[in-house]
Amino acid sequence: MQDPLAHKKDIPTLVKDPGLVEKRRCQIVDAAVRLFVDKGFHKTTTREIARVSGLSIGSLYEYIQSKEDVLYLVCETIHSAIRERLEKNLQVQSDGKTQIEQAINEYFQVCDEMADMILLIYQETNSLPPDSLRYVLQDEERITHIFRDILEQGVENGTIKIRDGKTLTIMAHTIAVLGHMWTFRRWSLHRNFTLGEYTKTQTEMILNFID
DSSP states (O other), rough: OOOOTTOOOOOOOOOOOHHHOOOOOOHHHHHHHHHHHHTTTTTTHHHHHHHHOOOOHHHHHOOSSSHHHHHHHHHHHHHHHHHHHHHHHTTTTOOOOHHHHHHHHHHHHHHTTTTTHHHHHHHHHHSHHHHHHHHHHHHHHHHHHHHHHHHHHHHHTTOOOOOOOHHHHHHHHHHHHHHHHHHHHHHTTTTTTTTTHHHHHHHHHHHHHHH
16 A cells, blocks of 8 residues: 655654664654653653663764654654554555545544553643654654554445545544544543443444445
8 A cells, every 4th residue: 555645744853774774763753742741842851852762862862852852762662553553454455435434443443552652642742842743744644644554444345335535634633533432521421431431432433434
């Protein structure tokens, strides 16, 4: 499946070994996620990120240039994890209707597992400079495109009935937002729904619309 938004921001580094850069940035991201979820982006210092990641403050700045770079890497890592889970599901050959049902189930599951991280993205992305924010929003679009591609395939093979491209686009965005709804409203939804019940109810409404 071709990804029309396959693009990452290039974060400058003083280190020439790509493998080492990836390893250290994983350490930095893991530390930053814990700190940002616990304290928030603004109350977390780069010195704290360095300490929790096991690096000196000097070493930290060999791999990033600012705390905003760290926030961008955190957002990119979270989005990548969500896409990878969905794309693994798409490797299974099935009709469009079955595939969208499987994708919704997988997506809602990963939204539940990564609820704190998804909430972090929405709370803190306004702290990013405009160029970094553009890439983060593109990552959101890439996730929505996964659902759009499945719906398009279902329309092509006749298992999904959507009358036009605009409706198809709205439905893809609706699925993406419904996963986030579980994240934002879990404090209330948990009183009446398990994740399975929430997924079943939302999936049935979506399938009724596209059938």
